Amino acid sequence: MSWLHFAVLSPFLFTLIVPLLNKNIRRIHTGWFVLAIPLLLFIYFLGHFPLDPAVAPVVHSLPWIPSLGIHFTLYLDGLALLLLLIITGIGTLVVLYSIYYMSMEREALHNFYVYLLIFMGAMLGIVLSDNLLVLYGFWEMTSVSSFLLIAYWYQRSKSRYGAQKSMLITVSGGFSMLFGFILLHKIAGTFSIREIIAMSGDIADHALFIPAMLLILLGAFTKSAQFPFHIWLPDAMEAPTPISAYLHSATMVKAGVYLVARLTPIFGGNMEWFWIITIFGLITLFWGSFMAIRQNDLKALLAYSTISQLGLIMSLLGIGSAALNANFSDQALLFSGAALAAVFHLFNHSIFKGCLFMVIGILDHETGTRDIRKLGGLMSIMPISFTLTVIGGLSMAGLPPFSGFLSKEMFFTGVLTAARNMDQWVFLLPAVAWVASILTFVYCLILVFKTFTGPYQPQRLDKTPHEAPVGMLISPGILAVLVVVFFFFPNLLSLSLLEPALHSIMPNLLPPGERFDVSISAWHGFNTELIMTIGIILLGTMLYIYLKNWSGIYDTLPRKYTLNNAYDKGLTGMERMSLKFTSTYMTGFLHNYLSYIFVVMICLTAGTLLGQGVFTIDLSTNSSIELYEFMLGISVVIAAVYIVFSRSRMTSIIAVGSIGYMVSLFFVIFRAPDLALTQLVVETITTALFLLCFYYLPKMKKELSRLRFKISNLLISLGVGITLTLIGLSVQGHNLFDSIARYFENSYELAGAKNIVNSLLVDFRAFDTMLEIVVLFTAGIAVYNLIKLRENRRNNR
Amino acid sequence: MKFTDVILQTSTKILVFIILTFSIYVMFAGHNNPGGGFIGGLITASALILLYIAFDVKTVHEIIPIDFKLIGAAGVLISLLTGIGSLALGYPFLSQAFAYRDLPLFGKTELATAVIFDLGVYMAVVGTTMTIILSIGEDE
Numbered sequence: 001m002s003w004l005h006f007a008v009l010s011p012f013l014f015t016l017i018v019p020l021l022n023k024n025i026r027r028i029h030t031g032w033f034v035l036a037i038p039l040l041l042f043i044y045f046l047g048h049f050p051l052d053p054a055v056a057p058v059v060h061s062l063p064w065i066p067s068l069g070i071h072f073t074l075y076l077d078g079l080a081l082l083l084l085l086i087i088t089g090i091g092t093l094v095v096l097y098s099i100y101y102m103s104m105e106r107e108a109l110h111n112f113y114v115y116l117l118i119f120m121g122a123m124l125g126i127v128l129s130d131n132l133l134v135l136y137g138f139w140e141m142t143s144v145s146s147f148l149l150i151a152y153w154y155q156r157s158k159s160r161y162g163a164q165k166s167m168l169i170t171v172s173g174g175f176s177m178l179f180g181f182i183l184l185h186k187i188a189g190t191f192s193i194r195e196i197i198a199m200s201g202d203i204a205d206h207a208l209f210i211p212a213m214l215l216i217l218l219g220a221f222t223k224s225a226q227f228p229f230h231i232w233l234p235d236a237m238e239a240p241t242p243i244s245a246y247l248h249s250a251t252m253v254k255a256g257v258y259l260v261a262r263l264t265p266i267f268g269g270n271m272e273w274f275w276i277i278t279i280f281g282l283i284t285l286f287w288g289s290f291m292a293i294r295q296n297d298l299k300a301l302l303a304y305s306t307i308s309q310l311g312l313i314m315s316l317l318g319i320g321s322a323a324l325n326a327n328f329s330d331q332a333l334l335f336s337g338a339a340l341a342a343v344f345h346l347f348n349h350s351i352f353k354g355c356l357f358m359v360i361g362i363l364d365h366e367t368g369t370r371d372i373r374k375l376g377g378l379m380s381i382m383p384i385s386f387t388l389t390v391i392g393g394l395s396m397a398g399l400p401p402f403s404g405f406l407s408k409e410m411f412f413t414g415v416l417t418a419a420r421n422m423d424q425w426v427f428l429l430p431a432v433a434w435v436a437s438i439l440t441f442v443y444c445l446i447l448v449f450k451t452f453t454g455p456y457q458p459q460r461l462d463k464t465p466h467e468a469p470v471g472m473l474i475s476p477g478i479l480a481v482l483v484v485v486f487f488f489f490p491n492l493l494s495l496s497l498l499e500p501a502l503h504s505i506m507p508n509l510l511p512p513g514e515r516f517d518v519s520i521s522a523w524h525g526f527n528t529e530l531i532m533t534i535g536i537i538l539l540g541t542m543l544y545i546y547l548k549n550w551s552g553i554y555d556t557l558p559r560k561y562t563l564n565n566a567y568d569k570g571l572t573g574m575e576r577m578s579l580k581f582t583s584t585y586m587t588g589f590l591h592n593y594l595s596y597i598f599v600v601m602i603c604l605t606a607g608t609l610l611g612q613g614v615f616t617i618d619l620s621t622n623s624s625i626e627l628y629e630f631m632l633g634i635s636v637v638i639a640a641v642y643i644v645f646s647r648s649r650m651t652s653i654i655a656v657g658s659i660g661y662m663v664s665l666f667f668v669i670f671r672a673p674d675l676a677l678t679q680l681v682v683e684t685i686t687t688a689l690f691l692l693c694f695y696y697l698p699k700m701k702k703e704l705s706r707l708r709f710k711i712s713n714l715l716i717s718l719g720v721g722i723t724l725t726l727i728g729l730s731v732q733g734h735n736l737f738d739s740i741a742r743y744f745e746n747s748y749e750l751a752g753a754k755n756i757v758n759s760l761l762v763d764f765r766a767f768d769t770m771l772e773i774v775v776l777f778t779a780g781i782a783v784y785n786l787i788k789l790r791e792n793r794r795n796n797r
Numbered sequence: 798m799k800f801t802d803v804i805l806q807t808s809t810k811i812l813v814f815i816i817l818t819f820s821i822y823v824m825f826a827g828h829n830n831p832g833g834g835f836i837g838g839l840i841t842a843s844a845l846i847l848l849y850i851a852f853d854v855k856t857v858h859e860i861i862p863i864d865f866k867l868i869g870a871a872g873v874l875i876s877l878l879t880g881i882g883s884l885a886l887g888y889p890f891l892s893q894a895f896a897y898r899d900l901p902l903f904g905k906t907e908l909a910t911a912v913i914f915d916l917g918v919y920m921a922v923v924g925t926t927m928t929i930i931l932s933i934g935e936d937e
Contacts, residue, residue: 780925
């Protein structure tokens with residue numbers, strides 16, 4: 001355990017006391033206590049800043065399941081630090097904001113903050129994990145906490161729908177990613193990302209390399225809402241706004257981007273990687289910005305804009321990966337500029353989008369609606385919110401003097417680099433990027449002007465709007481200040497944070513000791529990028545003014561062919577299919593289920609036994625059968641036969657019990673006191689249980705069933721009996737494994753126990769026992785629920 | 798399930814204590830003699846069931862107001878925590894240890910973490926068995 005491990009685990013540990021704080025200290029908003037965690041973590045991670053490239057990155061390892069190569073290894077390098085600061089920094093501001101947003105009286109705050117902390121810890125884990133499987137575990141944990149947070153207002157059906165959608169899409173992507181990780185392990189023989197990177201040159205030719213890459217990308221794309229998996233993000237907006245600001249714009253959706261960046265040293269040299277990521281990124285960029293314009297709900301608009309911006313970052317990472325390709329080694333540094341733009345824009349996007357979401361949350365809070373058609377003319381009523389929206393919105397649109405302008409220019413440089421240095425039809429990239437940027441500009445104008453200018457319509461609002469309390473404005477205010485500061489001083493960031501991040505994306509590009517040239521400036525002369533920006537402003541303004549004239553194109557695609565419709569239809573179709581399939585064999589008759597089990601057992605066991613010809617009888621090592629053993633055996637048979645012909649339940653229960661007791665006598669004869677004791681008590685309790693259950697059954701009637709039914713039952717029972725007898729007889733003749741007895745002979749030395757059976761249960765195989773009692777307890781709770789739920793339903797009727 | 802049988806009730810009153818004592822002995826004896834958490838748990842459960850059969854559910858619940866679900870959950874938790882405990886001390890999950898110490902009254906006694914784990918098993922078995930039987934028994 002190191003401090004770094006403790007830092008990752010601290011949010012999880014704190015969740016244990018959040019409910020207590022919420023319950024016992026009612027006067028103080030629970031958020032104030034929670035605020036300490038991200039704040040302290042932020043300060044702690046600032047302590048690692050700036051990373052000196054000459055010093056090796058921080059690595060702490062903790063063996064977890066060493067036999068499977070799973071270690072809880074944390075690895076803090078430039079890329080990790082960048083994301084850590086975003087996670088904890090934005091996290092602090094979001095918690096602060098939520099204190100004013102979430103009502104102390106009305107909301108279940110303990111749930112909210114517990115989910116939030118679980119998410120935060122999981123996110124730190126993703127970013128710091130060096131082990132792929134540990135990363136996967138944290139990855140799914142973010143999906144689960146996101147599910148819980150989207151469904152926070154679970155009374156609303158739309159919340160539940162959005163939560164389920166995001167869960168299904170991200171978890172199935174995550175599952176395919178797990179497959180990819182396992183394939184990667186098969187190729188490289190290790191789960192450690194650093195070790196795989198070290199051998200990245202050797203594994204690229206492996207047959208499973210491309211499948212592993214595709215599967216992992218599927219996970220990254222679903223998480224980062226890339227087209228066509230983006231459909232979950234707009235529905236995730238049902239979450240409380242602090243959550244939308246934190247999970248669904250600043251951090252969780254960046255996990256896919258992070259994964260792509262992290263694995264670029266492994267896959268980056270492949271052209272498939274370049275093409276897939278660049279193309280999907282650009283499609284997402286275009287489609288997101290196109291769809292954002294038609295939205296009336298401000299949060300939905302921001303959701304589509306997040307999708308679009310994520311596509312932008314993704315495509316930059318794709319273009320940047322070409323730096324690692326051997327064909328472009330001369331232009332490697334040019335291409336690496338695209339990756340720099342990606343990390344810079346990732347940072348910028350977190351800041352301005354976080355700010356925008358918080359302002360939209362304020363609007364929602366103060367006016368009671370997020371519908372653009374109802375809002376308008378709020379500029380004079382909410383001047384501070386207006387200013388913040390202008391800063392965030394224009395930064396998103398890529399205008400100076402806001403930091404978004406810088407990364408947008410670098411984005412254009414990136415696509416132009418690709419177009420200039422590659423042939424084929426790569427010239428399309430700048431065109432798509434440019435069109436998408438125009439659309440981005442349009443929706444930014446919509447966001448700012450439709451909300452704050454135009455006619456003021458107080459009659460359509462639920463509340464009388466006024467400026468938000470100071471506490472709510474602090475967080476977006478800080479972010480807005482940063483947006484401006486980083487425009488004027490981008491190199492504060494680039495040398496200390498972006499350069500080390502770039503180094504971890506492309507560790508072997510430069511000779512050791514050298515650093516990337518990362519100085520960012522706003523003015524590069526009158527070049528193509530600037531002309532593109534000017535074009536965007538002119539055309540974008542035109543499109544905004546004539547919005548009504550061309551918005552008809554959104555209705556050209558019928559609702560039937562949308563992705564959302566495909567998702568809904570697919571889901572209901574699957575449910576119907578599985579219901580149909582399940583109902584063919586789930587008949588509700590116990591005897592059907594038993595016959596499935598027995599038939600399968602006979603087929604598999606007897607089939608193997610006879611098919612392989614392994615049935616032998618070897619009685620030579622047996623001791624002679626004593627008279628009392630013989631008599632005991634006969635009585636068991638008599639009792640068993642009696643059950644079949646018994647007319648009353650009570651007597652058959654007693655007969656079953658007597659078989660059990662006689663079996664325990666056998667255990668006594670064979671000197672197994674533990675088994676005998678257990679069998680005796682189990683039999684007693686089972687008999688009591690039988691008596692209880694049969695108490696509720698109707699009187700046993702003489703079965704009036706068809707002959708065919710009786711014959712099939714007879715066959716099955718004969719089959720089971722014969723199979724088990726055959727197995728019992730042939731066991732003696734085979735010695736497939738070494739006896740494990742010797743292993744337990746030294747139980748006294750190893751476990752300090754004279755009772756071998758017990759030391760087996762609680763020491764040598766304690767893990768089995770532990771899982772067994774978990775299963776036992778789960779079964780107990782299941783029985784309890786089945787019965788109590790039925791009772792409740794009956795009472796409600 | 799309600800019937801009154803004086804002989805059963807009278808003998809149950811004595812038997813239950815004998816069985817309970819025996820079950821606790823069996824539970825702790827398991828380390829070196831036949832017995833252990835699983836058997837001990839089942840014997841305790843059988844003693845309680847006898848009580849429920851002799852008297853009725855309501856009466857017994859007034860005498861022993863225990864929520865057996867909690868006992869079961871606590872048992873699973875104890876077993877889990879002994880495993881995590883060894884993890885925290887730097888050993889693999891669920892490593893057990895033992896030592897011999899001189900204790901007042903008992904003299905030289907073997908102390909084993911396995912017994913704590915076994916106690917968890919015992920509680921889980923008692924809790925689960927009683928939960929199942931009581932939920933079926935209380936059902937109307």
